[in-house]
Amino acid sequence: MVQGKTLAEHLGRLAVNLINGVGLGICVLPLILIFWLSVISNSVLSLPAEGYTLDWFSEVWRQPQFIDGFYLSAMVAVGATIIGMIVTIPAAIVLVRKRFIGRGAIMQLLMSPLIVPAIVIGASLYMTLVELEVRTGLPATGSLTGFIAGHVLLTIPWCVRLLTANLAGLNEVVEEAAASLGASPFAVIWKVTLPLIRPGIMAAAIFSFVVSFGNLEVSMFLSTPGQLTLPVAILQYLQWKIDPTIAAASVMQVTIIGLALIITNRFVNLSRMV
Amino acid sequence: MAAVTIQNLQKVYGDFVAVEDMNLEVRDGEFLILLGPSGCGKTTTLRMLAGFIEQNTGKLEIGGRDITADPPYRRNIGLVFQNYALFPHLDIFENVAFGLRRRKLPEDDIKTRVSEALELVRLGHLEDRYPKQLSGGQQQRVAIARALAIRPDILLLDEPLSNLDAKLRLQVRDELRALQQALKITTIMVTHDQDEAMYVGDRLVVMQAGKIQQIGTPMELYNHPANRFVASFIGRTNFLAGAISAGDKAFVTNSGLTIETEQAECNHSELMVRPEMIELSATKTADANCFEAEITRSVFLGGNLEILATLATGDAFTVVTTIKSLTGAGLPAEVGSRLYVSFNRQSAVLM
Numbered sequence: 001m002v003q004g005k006t007l008a009e010h011l012g013r014l015a016v017n018l019i020n021g022v023g024l025g026i027c028v029l030p031l032i033l034i035f036w037l038s039v040i041s042n043s044v045l046s047l048p049a050e051g052y053t054l055d056w057f058s059e060v061w062r063q064p065q066f067i068d069g070f071y072l073s074a075m076v077a078v079g080a081t082i083i084g085m086i087v088t089i090p091a092a093i094v095l096v097r098k099r100f101i102g103r104g105a106i107m108q109l110l111m112s113p114l115i116v117p118a119i120v121i122g123a124s125l126y127m128t129l130v131e132l133e134v135r136t137g138l139p140a141t142g143s144l145t146g147f148i149a150g151h152v153l154l155t156i157p158w159c160v161r162l163l164t165a166n167l168a169g170l171n172e173v174v175e176e177a178a179a180s181l182g183a184s185p186f187a188v189i190w191k192v193t194l195p196l197i198r199p200g201i202m203a204a205a206i207f208s209f210v211v212s213f214g215n216l217e218v219s220m221f222l223s224t225p226g227q228l229t230l231p232v233a234i235l236q237y238l239q240w241k242i243d244p245t246i247a248a249a250s251v252m253q254v255t256i257i258g259l260a261l262i263i264t265n266r267f268v269n270l271s272r273m274v
Numbered sequence: 275m276a277a278v279t280i281q282n283l284q285k286v287y288g289d290f291v292a293v294e295d296m297n298l299e300v301r302d303g304e305f306l307i308l309l310g311p312s313g314c315g316k317t318t319t320l321r322m323l324a325g326f327i328e329q330n331t332g333k334l335e336i337g338g339r340d341i342t343a344d345p346p347y348r349r350n351i352g353l354v355f356q357n358y359a360l361f362p363h364l365d366i367f368e369n370v371a372f373g374l375r376r377r378k379l380p381e382d383d384i385k386t387r388v389s390e391a392l393e394l395v396r397l398g399h400l401e402d403r404y405p406k407q408l409s410g411g412q413q414q415r416v417a418i419a420r421a422l423a424i425r426p427d428i429l430l431l432d433e434p435l436s437n438l439d440a441k442l443r444l445q446v447r448d449e450l451r452a453l454q455q456a457l458k459i460t461t462i463m464v465t466h467d468q469d470e471a472m473y474v475g476d477r478l479v480v481m482q483a484g485k486i487q488q489i490g491t492p493m494e495l496y497n498h499p500a501n502r503f504v505a506s507f508i509g510r511t512n513f514l515a516g517a518i519s520a521g522d523k524a525f526v527t528n529s530g531l532t533i534e535t536e537q538a539e540c541n542h543s544e545l546m547v548r549p550e551m552i553e554l555s556a557t558k559t560a561d562a563n564c565f566e567a568e569i570t571r572s573v574f575l576g577g578n579l580e581i582l583a584t585l586a587t588g589d590a591f592t593v594v595t596t597i598k599s600l601t602g603a604g605l606p607a608e609v610g611s612r613l614y615v616s617f618n619r620q621s622a623v624l625m
Binding site for chain 1: 324325326345346347348349350351352353355357359360361362363372373376377417420421424
C-alpha cells in the first residue's frame with residue numbers, strides 16, 4: 001500500500017519551493033520595479049505613487065538624446081555583431097578543428113575581455129583612441145567606428161564560447177564525408193559546417209547584440225557630446241533630473257533585449273549553452 | 275572502377291607503428307576485406323586511402339593513377355562510414371546529390387543520377403525525407419547511394435554494418451554484397467567481424483599489429499592459416515602443443531597423444547584441428563586419428579551443438595556438430611557419455 005508523504009517530506013518540499021520563490025523574486029523584483037516606476041505620475045522618481053500615467057513613454061520620444069541614443073546604440077550593436085561574427089566564426093573553426101601550439105593561449109586571449117573589468121577596457125580604449133586621433137587627425141572617439149571597435153571586443157568572448165561549444169558537438173565525420181564527395185575545404189565549411197552550426201551562430205549574434213546594446217562602461221568613455229548611446233544618455237539625464245522618464249527609457253531597453261533573448265531561445269537552448 | 279595498388283605504405287605515431295611497410299594489390303572489381311582486431315591498422319590503412327591521414331612513406335595508385343599526394347576531394351573515392359555521416363540539414367535527395375553538385379553537373383543529370391542511385395538501394399520513395407526520419411538501415415543505404423552516385427573509381431567501407439542491430443546487419447550485408455556483384459566496383463571494406471568478412475569478401479586481408487598476416491579467400495584462410503593468429507582469428511580452433519616425431523609424419527602432444535598428419539616439417543610446435551572437421555561416433559572409425567573420449571561439456575546452440583570431448587590423456591577437443599548427426603550415430607549428447615572422436619590426416623594442420 002502506498003503511504004502518504006510524511007510531515008518531514010512536506011516540510012522539505014515547502015522549504016525548497018520557498019527558497020526557489022525567494023530567489024526568483026530577488027531576480028525579477030528590480031525589473032518589476034522599473035516597469036512600475038515608468039508608469040507612476042510623480043514628477044520625481046519616488047514612492048509612494050501619486051497616480052498612474054503613460055506620459056513618461058511619450059516624454060522619452062520628446063527627448064532627442066534618447067532617440068539619438070537609441071539609434072546610435074542600435075547601429076553600434078548591429079555593426080559590432082556583424083564584425084564580431086566575421087572575426088569569430090573563422091577563429092572558432094580553427095580553434096576547434098586544428099591542433100597547434102599556442103591554441104590554448106589564443107583561446108584564453110579571446111576570452112580575456114570577460115575577465116578584465118569593462119570599465120578598464122573602456123578607459124584603455126579611450127586612451128588608445130585619443131592617441132590615434134592625435135597622431136592621425138581622424139575622429140576616433142565618438143565616431144561609429146570607434147564605438148563598434150570597442151564593442152566588438154566585448155562580443156568576442158561570447159561568440160567564441162558559443163561557437164566553439166556548437167562546433168565541438170558537430171561530428172567531424174560529416175565533414176569528411178563531404179570532402180570524400182568532392183567538396184573542397186571551402187565548400188565543406190560553406191555547405192556543411194556553417195549550416196550545421198546555425199543555432200550557435202544565431203545565439204552568438206543575438207548575444208552580441210544584447211551585450212553591445214546594453215553596455216555602459218565602454219560606451220561612457222567613447223562618447224562625445226552629441227554622440228551618446230542609449231545607456232549613456234540615460235546616465236546623463238539622471239545626473240540632472242530624476243523623473244520616471246529614465247524608467248520608461250529603461251523599460252524600452254529591457255523590452256528590446258528581452259525580445260532578442262526570447263528569439264535566441266527559439267533557435268538554441270540558452271540555459272544549456274551559457 | 276579500377277585496381278588499387280598499395281606500395282610500401284607506412285604510418286608511425288611516435289613509437290607506435292600503425293601500419294608497417296604494407297604492400298597490397300586489389301584487383302579490379304574485387305571485394306576485399308581488411309580484417310583484424312581493433313588497433314591492427316586496418317582503419318588507418320583505409321583512411322590513408324581516403325586521404326584523411328597522411329602516410330609517412332609509400333605510394334597509392336587507383337587504376338594506374340598516382341593519388342599519393344591528392345587531397346580527399348580529388349580522389350574520386352566513394353566512402354561509407356560506420357555512423358552513416360549523412361548531412362542532417364539536407365533531405366535525402368540533396369544528400370545523394372551533394373557530390374554531383376560539387377561536380378557542377380547540369381540539374382537534369384543530377385536528377386537522373388540521384389534517382390538511379392536511390393533505386394539501387396530501393397529508397398526512391400524517400401527522396402524528400404530528412405535523415406533523422408529514417409531508420410539506421412535506411413540511413414546506411416542512403417549513405418551507400420550517396421557514395422555510388424558520384425561514380426567513384428573505388429568504394430571504401432569503414433565498418434558499415436557495426437551500428438546496425440543484428441537482424442538489419444544481415445539484411446544490409448546481403449544487399450551490399452548483391453550490389454557490389456551487380457556493379458562490379460572495386461570495394462575495400464574494414465571490419466573486425468570475421469563472419470561478415472567471410473560472407474561478403476572475395477579475399478580477406480588479416481592484419482595484426484600494423485602488418486598483413488595473410489591474404490586469401492575465406493576458404494584458404496580457414497583451411498590453411500599462415501600462423502596461429504590467423505587460425506585463431508578466423509573461426510574456432512583446437513590447438514595442441516607438442517612436437518613432430520622425426521620422419522614418420524606424426525605429431526606427439528605434450529601429454530603423449532600421437533596424431534598422424536600429412537606434413538613432416540620439424541620446426542612446428544603446435545597442431546590445429548577445426549571443430550567442424552571432427553566426427554563423433556559410437557564405434558571406432560577407419561580414420562587415421564581416432565580416440566576414445568568422454569563428453570565433459572555439451573552446449574545447445576540452436577542449429578548446432580558444441581561438445582567438449584576429453585581424452586584419457588587429458589587432451590580435449592571442442593567439436594561442433596548437429597543434433598541430427600549425433601542421433602543418427604546413436605549418440606546421446608549428455609555429459610558423461612563415452613564415444614570416439616576422429617579426424618583424417620588432412621584436418622590435422624601443423625602451425
